[in-house]
Amino acid sequence: MKCPVSVTVNGVRRSHDVEPRLLLVHYLRETLGLTGTNIGCDTSQCGSCTVLLDGKAVKSCTMLAVQADGAKVTTIEGLATNGKLHPVQDAFWEKHGLQCGYCTPGMVLTACNLLEQNPKPSDAEIRRGLEGNLCRCTGYQNIVAAVREAAARMRA
Amino acid sequence: MASRIFGSGIKRREDPRLLTGQARYTDDFVLPNMAHMAVVRSPYAHARIQGIRTKKAAAMEGVLGVFTGPDMKAAGFGPIPCAWVVPGSDTKTPPYPPLALDTVRYVGNAVAIVVAADRYLARDAADAVEVDYEPLPAVAHAAKAVGKGQPQLHADVPNNLCFRWTVNGGDVDAAFKSADVVVKERIVNQRLIPNAMEPRAALADYRSATSEVTLWVTSQNPHIVRFLLSLDTGIAEQKIRVIAPEVGGGFGSKIPHYPEDAMVVFASKMCGCPVKWTETRSENYRGTIHGRDHIQDVELAAKKDGRIIGIRATVWANLGAYLSTASTGIPTILHGLMLSGVYDIPNIREVVHGVFTNTTPTDAYRGAGRPEATFMIERLVDLLAQKLKMDPAELRKKNFIAPFTEGHTVATGITYDTGNYAGAFDKALKMADYSGLRKKQAEARKKGEYLGVGICTYAEICGLGPSQVAGAVGFGGGLWESAIVRFHPSGKVNVMVGISPHGQGEETTFAQIVASELGVAVDDVEITHGDTERTPMGWGSYGSRSTPVGSGAVMGAIAKIKEKAKIVTAHLLEAAVEDIEYGDGKFFVKGSPGKFKTIQDVALMANVAWNYPKGLEPGLEASAFFDPPNFVYPFGAHLAVVKVDGETGEVRLEKYVAVDDCGRVINPVIVAGQIHGGVVQGIGQALWEGAVYDDNGQLLTGSMMDYALPKADFFPELELGMTETPTSVNPLGVKGIGETGTIASTPAVYNAVLDALAPLGVAKIDMPLTPERVWRAIQSARR
Numbered sequence: 001m002k003c004p005v006s007v008t009v010n011g012v013r014r015s016h017d018v019e020p021r022l023l024l025v026h027y028l029r030e031t032l033g034l035t036g037t038n039i040g041c042d043t044s045q046c047g048s049c050t051v052l053l054d055g056k057a058v059k060s061c062t063m064l065a066v067q068a069d070g071a072k073v074t075t076i077e078g079l080a081t082n083g084k085l086h087p088v089q090d091a092f093w094e095k096h097g098l099q100c101g102y103c104t105p106g107m108v109l110t111a112c113n114l115l116e117q118n119p120k121p122s123d124a125e126i127r128r129g130l131e132g133n134l135c136r137c138t139g140y141q142n143i144v145a146a147v148r149e150a151a152a153r154m155r156a
Numbered sequence: 157m158a159s160r161i162f163g164s165g166i167k168r169r170e171d172p173r174l175l176t177g178q179a180r181y182t183d184d185f186v187l188p189n190m191a192h193m194a195v196v197r198s199p200y201a202h203a204r205i206q207g208i209r210t211k212k213a214a215a216m217e218g219v220l221g222v223f224t225g226p227d228m229k230a231a232g233f234g235p236i237p238c239a240w241v242v243p244g245s246d247t248k249t250p251p252y253p254p255l256a257l258d259t260v261r262y263v264g265n266a267v268a269i270v271v272a273a274d275r276y277l278a279r280d281a282a283d284a285v286e287v288d289y290e291p292l293p294a295v296a297h298a299a300k301a302v303g304k305g306q307p308q309l310h311a312d313v314p315n316n317l318c319f320r321w322t323v324n325g326g327d328v329d330a331a332f333k334s335a336d337v338v339v340k341e342r343i344v345n346q347r348l349i350p351n352a353m354e355p356r357a358a359l360a361d362y363r364s365a366t367s368e369v370t371l372w373v374t375s376q377n378p379h380i381v382r383f384l385l386s387l388d389t390g391i392a393e394q395k396i397r398v399i400a401p402e403v404g405g406g407f408g409s410k411i412p413h414y415p416e417d418a419m420v421v422f423a424s425k426m427c428g429c430p431v432k433w434t435e436t437r438s439e440n441y442r443g444t445i446h447g448r449d450h451i452q453d454v455e456l457a458a459k460k461d462g463r464i465i466g467i468r469a470t471v472w473a474n475l476g477a478y479l480s481t482a483s484t485g486i487p488t489i490l491h492g493l494m495l496s497g498v499y500d501i502p503n504i505r506e507v508v509h510g511v512f513t514n515t516t517p518t519d520a521y522r523g524a525g526r527p528e529a530t531f532m533i534e535r536l537v538d539l540l541a542q543k544l545k546m547d548p549a550e551l552r553k554k555n556f557i558a559p560f561t562e563g564h565t566v567a568t569g570i571t572y573d574t575g576n577y578a579g580a581f582d583k584a585l586k587m588a589d590y591s592g593l594r595k596k597q598a599e600a601r602k603k604g605e606y607l608g609v610g611i612c613t614y615a616e617i618c619g620l621g622p623s624q625v626a627g628a629v630g631f632g633g634g635l636w637e638s639a640i641v642r643f644h645p646s647g648k649v650n651v652m653v654g655i656s657p658h659g660q661g662e663e664t665t666f667a668q669i670v671a672s673e674l675g676v677a678v679d680d681v682e683i684t685h686g687d688t689e690r691t692p693m694g695w696g697s698y699g700s701r702s703t704p705v706g707s708g709a710v711m712g713a714i715a716k717i718k719e720k721a722k723i724v725t726a727h728l729l730e731a732a733v734e735d736i737e738y739g740d741g742k743f744f745v746k747g748s749p750g751k752f753k754t755i756q757d758v759a760l761m762a763n764v765a766w767n768y769p770k771g772l773e774p775g776l777e778a779s780a781f782f783d784p785p786n787f788v789y790p791f792g793a794h795l796a797v798v799k800v801d802g803e804t805g806e807v808r809l810e811k812y813v814a815v816d817d818c819g820r821v822i823n824p825v826i827v828a829g830q831i832h833g834g835v836v837q838g839i840g841q842a843l844w845e846g847a848v849y850d851d852n853g854q855l856l857t858g859s860m861m862d863y864a865l866p867k868a869d870f871f872p873e874l875e876l877g878m879t880e881t882p883t884s885v886n887p888l889g890v891k892g893i894g895e896t897g898t899i900a901s902t903p904a905v906y907n908a909v910l911d912a913l914a915p916l917g918v919a920k921i922d923m924p925l926t927p928e929r930v931w932r933a934i935q936s937a938r939r
Contacts, residue, residue: 019276021276022276026275029183029184030186030274030275033186034177035177035180035181035183035184036176036177036178036179037177038181038353038354038404039183039355040353040354040355040404040437041437041859041860042436042437042438042859043437043438043859043860043861045859045860045861045865046353046437046860048353075177076175076176076177077176077177077178079176080176085172085175085176089175089176092171092175093167093168093171093172093175094167096167096168096825096826096828096829098171098174098175099405099659099660099661099829099833100174100352100353100354100402100403100404100405100658100659101170101171101173101174101175101179101402101404101659102181102352102353102354102404102405103353104174104175105177108175123873124869126868127868127869127871128868128869130867130868130869131867131868131869133868134351134353134860134865134867135353135868136351136352136353136405136407136833136837136865137353137405137659137829137833138829138832138833139832139833139834139835139836139837139866139871139874139897140832140836140866140867140868140871141832141871141873141874142828142829142832143868144868
């Protein structure tokens, strides 16, 4: 049995018949071939698979594709516009906020959501806001610096 | 311009692809007609396999094949080789079949594989494979496993003792006889799960027409994987291409050649299509190597003035159920030889027991052996300070090896390259305002608050290493590196290297080296790595070796390019070769700097060879191999300040100062990033992380729900400082910085917590120092 699902991903409407059990992250990665969204765990701890669903950060391994029916999804592939990096992406580059890059798409999208809700976060608020995303490389220090920098740029 | 690129914190060229989702990790690759593999794993720590029923699974929708251990064996796929057998240790190397043949020896031991059209169908069918197990008694604890009457894992390994290895320098017994004071401790470095954010994955494409296979795999060392894969698959090495595409962190866990590498090759061969396997995280916790799990009974002998004169230790290293690729080298060579730390200790003896248990195999995890050595000595020094009522900083200073630039040989027999331990330590104490901290602590104690200051000074062995030493200590490969530098007619450069970075940024730092040495723009240099077909032989990225060893190869190729460029320049300028000098991007005639050719001029002429020296080969390309004469020994001093909540046992990190010395720095931003990450990982060991097995060998921490990884909100801003003591071991004077943070931060934070609790008389809590353990220690001390 398959269910129809229609999702607008990075501005493009996509429709497929999918198995009801198909995870949103597998729909993005395997059905649509958008492999920028990574999978780091199977218990919703790591946040590598974070995407924006109607503007809110969600862990796409914790949602079924069919639950995203009718929603707008932004993945890391859809964040830069006309080849220009989003300020959050650019700040991660500037501040060396990534090493192996695996957690990065999820971190960046979580940071976008964080700054949307709180354009002027303190360091403590940034650190709290990133609690749902794990990074094993950076020790978080430069990620925090990147989010701080992005906040300043986005306010300017 | 050129000279300023070296040492500059330029932005990483790796990042744009990683930031936009364009990077390709192994699981991102999709090939035509590709199938997926799922692995059936043992739920028992120790059991005999009485039967495997695969019919139901094989008949399911989309299933291409179900295979077991005997199937793999019949197809000529042999056991996974162990690549490190330490001489003089009588090491037993029982066979490690990729799929269990008749016995499973740890939870997660692979039993069967299913190949199906998609990921979900493969998992469904794997769940339909029925295995009959006859459970056997299991043992998970290393010190227990060597005892009498314990379950035996392997037929030819009595008492589960894989090896017994001794390091012995000086006269240890005499030292203990002449000691005024002896401190003793049992130290446990708990088992850790590496947790690279990208789980493992492997994709094999076997072509029967040519007997060639391409393997995409999350590896730190694709050339080693190719070599070992040729041994266990029987496929000739030149027919194997191993590609480590983007690799999402490794921390040692992606050094080994794993059973799944062989399984996907086998599955691709049997099913006649490309086959991909991607680990789930809970599978990773059982099937990918663990680190540490090291029990030390140790004594330290000292004079009453605080001078340390001896160390005596007996160690049990838990190797897990089978020998992973480098496992025996970790608790021996990389641990036992480093017990002296930064101190002048003339007498050292350690006996290491490598023990098989019914647990996931262990191997290198960031630091690999050195954290266990550093923790041992740094904890003992603090215990000695307590016993002698001396300040731990003063006690350290008293015992430091004096600054040296020409090598210093320690009692374990190794020769450190360069060091200035007091220099780094003084800087750290100053940055942290050590005496101010002690005053603050005294005031806090008056108020009944638990404020602690912890110190760790360290030196570590990395930049592995001289190949002759590698051979002498039983490593089954070389440890040199190679590089090819190729100039195109346009003056742009491709550099192919044997190392295989996976987050450490050598694409950027190596481009900085080439740019600053040869006078090309950094963006004109492309660095290629991670593909056995596109790069020359190399032994990979681990042991903080990529930069110290890999850059030596790049520098060797650069030297050859310069020599050839001088010959071409001499010809073009009608001068003698001996009169051509190089400086600031120009090859010029000695005494007339106005007469010159740039490397770009030379590259064009060498590539077209129109007007060219007679007898000289055209082209501007050089290949070089670099085998370092010694390891490198970075060092430093870390200081942690913690506050312990006496009511909840919670530890709060108030301040962290790290002063490190990795010789010359190519890119300070990247170096700082390595330190940040390492420090946080090491603090994870001190405070939260720990893989726990029950007595039956069940892994109780089987997912990220149960294994606590460091998160962003625990940490204050880390304060970093550097000193610079170049090494003469490689042309650039650089030392590795990938593991120092992990080595130094665990004892620094541990010592801080115990220092905070010293007024209560708490002298020991086993790691990790979770609130519950700290709270219990406080409660029993107060009682």
